[in-house]
Amino acid sequence: MAWYALQHKPAQAARALANLENQGIECFFPEIDVETIQQGKRRMRREPLFRGYLFINLELTDPVWHKLRSTRGVVRVVSFGNRPAPIADEVIQGIREGLESAAEAGGIHKGDKLEILEGPFRGLNAVFQEYDGETRAMVLIDFLQKQHRVSMNLDQVRPG
16 A cells, blocks of 8 residues: 545545545545734644645555545545656655654743854853744843843744
8 A cells, every 4th residue: 555645625624534534545634733823812723734635545456546536625636647646655654753743842832941043142041931923032031140031033042
């Protein structure tokens, strides 16, 4: 058996997934939690890792192939030269492992120690306080025997 990519109709991933699973097809629809800012508030939302696509595990000789094009929610099988393009098991396994490690990491949390990489405070340690918009963070820096609250770009710091 090999994995193949299917393109689903816009906003019909759940429908395509349910219909494929009802036909007894093993499916994989990778989703990831993403932080977004809506109305000034940071919110977590699940989004597909590959927007518009999901993966199925089938034999090329399986009679279900003829039903795929008429499955509700499915647009087409990703193919090259009218032949479905197989995806190696290692690739799917790598995606699954990446999703697990991303879920475990979970971003930066209040109280985490950070190292400043750029700017006038380069080399100093800081403590994460909160996100300040989409690309910035409020951190506490020990400087001149006092803690200072500073807003920095997220690319200027790393967990330390």
